[in-house]
Amino acid sequence: MTDIAAIEIPRVEGLGIELILPATIKLTGMITKNGTNPDLAGFFRTVHGDAISRGLREVFVDVSRLTFVNSSAIRLFIDWASWIKNDKAPPYILRFVTSRRFTWQQTAFAALTSLMKDVLVVERVD
Amino acid sequence: MKPIDPNSRASSGRIPVAPDTSSSRPSSGRIPVAPDTSGRPSSGRIPVAQEAPGLRTDAGASGGHATPVRSSEPRILARGPGTRLAARPLDVVRLIFGEAPVEPSVVSITSRAHDDVLEYTHAFVAAYAKRRFLSRAVEPLSLAAYELLSNALGYASISSQVVLQLHESPVGVAVRVTNDTGPARIDMLCAQLDRLGKSAEATFVDEVRRSVSGGGGRPALGLARVVHEAKVGLEVYVVANQVTVIGRVNS
Numbered sequence: 001m002t003d004i005a006a007i008e009i010p011r012v013e014g015l016g017i018e019l020i021l022p023a024t025i026k027l028t029g030m031i032t033k034n035g036t037n038p039d040l041a042g043f044f045r046t047v048h049g050d051a052i053s054r055g056l057r058e059v060f061v062d063v064s065r066l067t068f069v070n071s072s073a074i075r076l077f078i079d080w081a082s083w084i085k086n087d088k089a090p091p092y093i094l095r096f097v098t099s100r101r102f103t104w105q106q107t108a109f110a111a112l113t114s115l116m117k118d119v120l121v122v123e124r125v126d
Numbered sequence: 127m128k129p130i131d132p133n134s135r136a137s138s139g140r141i142p143v144a145p146d147t148s149s150s151r152p153s154s155g156r157i158p159v160a161p162d163t164s165g166r167p168s169s170g171r172i173p174v175a176q177e178a179p180g181l182r183t184d185a186g187a188s189g190g191h192a193t194p195v196r197s198s199e200p201r202i203l204a205r206g207p208g209t210r211l212a213a214r215p216l217d218v219v220r221l222i223f224g225e226a227p228v229e230p231s232v233v234s235i236t237s238r239a240h241d242d243v244l245e246y247t248h249a250f251v252a253a254y255a256k257r258r259f260l261s262r263a264v265e266p267l268s269l270a271a272y273e274l275l276s277n278a279l280g281y282a283s284i285s286s287q288v289v290l291q292l293h294e295s296p297v298g299v300a301v302r303v304t305n306d307t308g309p310a311r312i313d314m315l316c317a318q319l320d321r322l323g324k325s326a327e328a329t330f331v332d333e334v335r336r337s338v339s340g341g342g343g344r345p346a347l348g349l350a351r352v353v354h355e356a357k358v359g360l361e362v363y364v365v366a367n368q369v370t371v372i373g374r375v376n377s
Contacts, residue, residue, distance in 0.1 A: 034276070070273075071348045074337075074351075075337045079337075085338075102265070103356070104355055107330065111330060114331065
């Protein structure tokens with residue numbers, strides 16, 4: 001079993017990643033660079049595995065200060081939710097913490113929630 | 127300011143940023159809009175588009191020879207039997223077979239088609255937008271510049287150049303991206319614009335759904351974001367294998 005605090009955080013230019021116990025990932029800044037997605041995808045996959053191994057009921061992903069993402073990054077969030085949804089019994093709920101200040105968060109998570117509301121919850125901080 | 131040689135730009139490894147000097151027209155002080163639809167004789171001959179392979183013009187669909195398509199007659203082409211969808215002025219996306227209007231630009235960035243240019247150009251546009259425009263224009267402009275440039279880089283012919291320009295006016299700003307591409311891409315672009323023209327939101331959700339299901343094919347999530355998320359209308363001009371996409375943002 002891994003510990004969320006022991007998970008290696010990838011270095012992605014322009015993006016801040018913070019792991020907060022017990023089950024929160026905070027993303028800040030921007031995701032703009034093509035080619036970084038495999039690193040981020042691997043990181044999300046590791047967190048996903050860690051959440052299952054620790055029997056977490058929820059994982060929080062705070063994107064409220066993530067000001068800009070490219071479409072590839074949106075697909076990463078989609079992939080993560082899909083891993084949960086594709087499990088026979090969804091192991092945990094993915095809870096995105098968003099801000100209404102950024103349009104991409106409203107549109108992307110509205111669409112994602114409509115497709116996967118059983119595994120995904122969207123909260124607003126403002 | 128003297129024009130910059132594109133080749134020297136590419137070899138310098140820098141993204142050149144320079145006011146566009148290609149147009150001798152004085153700035154009109156307004157955002158350039160779609161070509162004149164008044165029916166008046168235009169100032170010079172309207173460029174004649176070559177019919178792209180895989181596409182059909184109205185003339186082609188009716189069995190005749192392809193006739194020049196006036197750029198003052200924007201239209202969205204759909205594949206399949208016959209063509210349709212004469213575009214209206216307020217269409218959110220318009221595909222026009224003809225040259226894009228000549229517009230005085232305030233920023234012109236030219237680069238070889240390479241991914242590396244994307245994040246730096248985006249960073250520049252975002253910073254520029256923050257300095258120049260009200261906050262409500264920054265996010266749409268930033269997104270439109272990124273996704274349109276990303277599309278151009280993704281589909282541009284190898285070794286071709288990609289040009290991103292910004293055009294300002296008292297009411298807004300336009301981002302304009304030009305690149306060479308192949309007929310298959312133009313064909314696909316037509317299909318994507320057709321879908322976006324019907325419903326940008328539905329197309330956006332479809333693209334998300336396609337990602338959820340791991341669907342194949344080249345996605346159009348970026349374009350869908352520009353129209354649905356940023357509320358940026360798109361005009362797409364096609365001449366032979368050159369595509370120019372213009373997105374306009376109110377500031």
